[in-house]
Amino acid sequence: MARVFTVKNGFALYRESLNALYTFAANGDTLCYFAPGSGEFKAMKGTIRNAESSDLYKYKGQECFRLAYTDTLFRILDASTFRPAYKIDFGTHQATRAEGLNPAVDLSDKYLVHNLTETDDYLFLSLTQNHDCPNTRNAGTVKFFQVIYNKKNGELYSFVDKTKKTVPGLIPNDLDGGIGYWPKIQMNGQPYMLLIGRALKRAVPADRLSKIPALQGLEDKEMVLITVR
Incomplete structure (x- = not known):
């Protein structure tokens, strides 16, 4: 390459x-x-x-x-x-x-x-x-x-x-049992983790998936940026 x-x-x-x-x-x-x-x-x-x-x-x-x-x-x-x-x-x-x-x-x-x-x-x-x-x-x-x-x-x-x-x-999420976090990219000095929709839905516990509005209707091939503040 x-x-x-x-x-x-x-x-x-x-x-x-x-x-x-x-x-x-x-x-x-x-x-x-x-x-x-x-x-x-x-x-x-x-x-x-x-x-x-x-x-x-x-x-x-x-x-x-x-x-x-x-x-x-x-x-x-x-x-x-x-x-x-x-x-x-x-x-x-x-x-x-x-x-x-x-x-x-x-x-x-x-x-x-x-x-x-x-x-x-x-x-x-x-x-x-x-x-x-x-x-x-x-x-x-x-x-x-x-x-x-x-x-x-x-x-x-x-x-x-x-x-x-x-x-x-990924750092395990010990706050609410959700997905772990580790930044792979940065934009304007802010860290972000990039996940494909399919992987994100697999990582979130089933009992919490329906309670997160942002994940409703998420397509498997959609890319999602996640950050922690």
């Missing part, structure tokens, strides 16, 4: 297969090539896996990114300048790209980022310890964590799903 987007004084290209970001001047000249860890990776034969994906998003009109298997979130100031904004320090628990792509490598002591959402007040990170796949879920060898970083006071909160009764990546 490739993604092209505009930045100040040029444009950028992200290539998932190389885990690399390029920036170009408006006339097409290459200005930056950013592919941390590419030197340690050798071409592999046979099956590969992808244990982690990159995060690319726009915040307050500015493009931001964190490449897979790296620890730093950058702001793209212009086509020639990346500014580090936050560092996710896993220490020895940081997986390299070579480790993440090789299915023979044990990732049980590695932390992997599966989603990063930034709002005006918080960073929301959905993490796993070990690679998340059907085999590790069935074996019970993958752990799910939700981490919230308060940008204003530097406090960090972590939620662990020990019950294994909720969908990984």
Whole structure:
């Protein structure tokens, strides 16, 4: 997959297969090539896996990114300048790209980022310890964590799903037993969770479904934005 987007004084290209970001001047000249860890990776034969994906998003009109298997979130100031904004320090628990792509490598002591959402007040990170796949879920060898970083006071909160009764990546709703919540996107600094109608109706207890006016007549393929204030 490739993604092209505009930045100040040029444009950028992200290539998932190389885990690399390029920036170009408006006339097409290459200005930056950013592919941390590419030197340690050798071409592999046979099956590969992808244990982690990159995060690319726009915040307050500015493009931001964190490449897979790296620890730093950058702001793209212009086509020639990346500014580090936050560092996710896993220490020895940081997986390299070579480790993440090789299915023979044990990732049980590695932390992997599966989603990063930034709002005006918080960073929301959905993490796993070990690679998340059907085999590790069935074996019970993958752990799910939700981490919230308060940008204003530097406090960090972590939620662990020990019950294994909720969908990984959602904070269980212990207020009224309704659907859990975890933001996957942000708009204008406000976090939102996006669900298809069919999944939302399955997640709400049957005895409450008929009591929620907004869900009456909801089509299975409708998309619903959910936020918490």
